[in-house]
Structure formats: C-alpha cells, structure tokens
Amino acid sequence: MSKEQRLFEEYLAYHCAPALKKYKLANMFHIPRTAIPCIDSLVREYNEKFADKHLTFRILQADKPRITIYLYSFEILENVLLDPEIRTFLEQYDYPIHSLSACLDHLDKRMEETDFPHEIGIFLGYPLSDVLGFINNETCCCMGAWKVYSPKKAEYFKSLFKLFDHVRDQFIYAIENGVRIEQLV
Numbered sequence: 001m002s003k004e005q006r007l008f009e010e011y012l013a014y015h016c017a018p019a020l021k022k023y024k025l026a027n028m029f030h031i032p033r034t035a036i037p038c039i040d041s042l043v044r045e046y047n048e049k050f051a052d053k054h055l056t057f058r059i060l061q062a063d064k065p066r067i068t069i070y071l072y073s074f075e076i077l078e079n080v081l082l083d084p085e086i087r088t089f090l091e092q093y094d095y096p097i098h099s100l101s102a103c104l105d106h107l108d109k110r111m112e113e114t115d116f117p118h119e120i121g122i123f124l125g126y127p128l129s130d131v132l133g134f135i136n137n138e139t140c141c142c143m144g145a146w147k148v149y150s151p152k153k154a155e156y157f158k159s160l161f162k163l164f165d166h167v168r169d170q171f172i173y174a175i176e177n178g179v180r181i182e183q184l185v
C-alpha cells in the first residue's frame with residue numbers, strides 16, 4: 001500500500017466509518033489537496049473497490065486547495081431525495097431534484113458559495129427536523145454527529161452517536177494494525 005493510500009484509509013477510518021458500515025447515509029471530510037496529490041486517481045480506485053457495496057466517493061470543491069471527499073450510499077441517498085418533504089425543502093435552495101447527480105453538482109456549487117450550506121445535513125443523512133431546527137436556531141437537546149432538536153428522539157440519537165463512535169474506533173484500531181479498509185466493510 002502506498003503512503004497516499006495509507007493516509008486516505010486513515011482519513012476514511014476516522015471520518016467515514018459509519019457510512020462505510022451503512023449505519024449512516026454519508027460522511028465527508030476536508031483534506032488539503034497537497035496532502036494526497038493523487039487524490040483523483042485514489043477516488044477512482046476506491047469507487048471501483050466499493051462499487052459492489054453501493055458506496056460512492058465524490059470530490060467536492062475540486063478546484064480549491066482544501067477539497068472535500070464525500071462518501072455516500074447511492075441507493076439510500078436516492079431514496080432520501082424521493083421524500084416529498086425533503087424535495088420541497090431542497091427546491092427552496094434551487095436543487096434540481098430530478099437527478100441525484102444534478103443535486104450533487106448543485107451541492108458542490110453551494111459549497112463554493114459557503115463552505116457549509118445548511119441543507120448539507122440532508123446529504124449527510126440528518127433528519128429534516130434537525131436541519132430545520134439548526135436553521136431556525138432552535139434549542140438543541142443533544143449533540144453528536146449533528147445537533148438533535150427533538151427531545152423525543154434524543155435518547156435514540158445518543159445511542160446512535162455512541163455506535164458511530166464505536167465503529168470509528170474499531171476502524172481506526174484496525175487500520176493502525178494493518179487491516180485494509182475494504183476488509184472492514
């Protein structure tokens with residue numbers, strides 16, 4: 001394994017373990033383009049490795065010194081975007097909801113305008129109610145992978161966030177001990 005592959009797998013273990021295990025729709029992380037100069041070819045390589053797992057890697061903000069790697073389950077995201085409430089919400093931000101690819105192109109454009117557009121939570125698998133709670137500056141009842149605004153769901157999400165932490169720790173330990181990321185998925 002090359003030095004760049006090892007670094008990429010360390011980033012994946014730390015930032016994307018829940019999505020790699022499909023406990024979460026998607027994860028993303030930022031990386032200086034200079035950290036892994038061959039990132040474009042690595043993303044292509046890992047897309048091939050994980051195609052049978054229905055996981056897709058995409059580079060966002062490709063022309064910036066700090067790029068974003070977005071890992072998502074194509075099937076799950078496609079289903080999320082079929083939800084009428086989510087479609088209505090995203091249309092407010094001019095998302096072309098007729099196509100997943102067009103939505104991701106628009107997300108990339110929105111990230112050029114502002115690093116973290118509020119609607120990005122939908123693309124990371126956050127519940128719409130929590131995305132709206134954040135936008136409306138409501139009182140948060142717990143935090144983990146995102147801020148939760150529904151007290152009724154707080155305990156469920158606290159346990160889910162613990163699962164995310166646990167799987168991340170397992171991935172990090174395994175990678176540190178020479179296991180390849182595709183063996184963990």
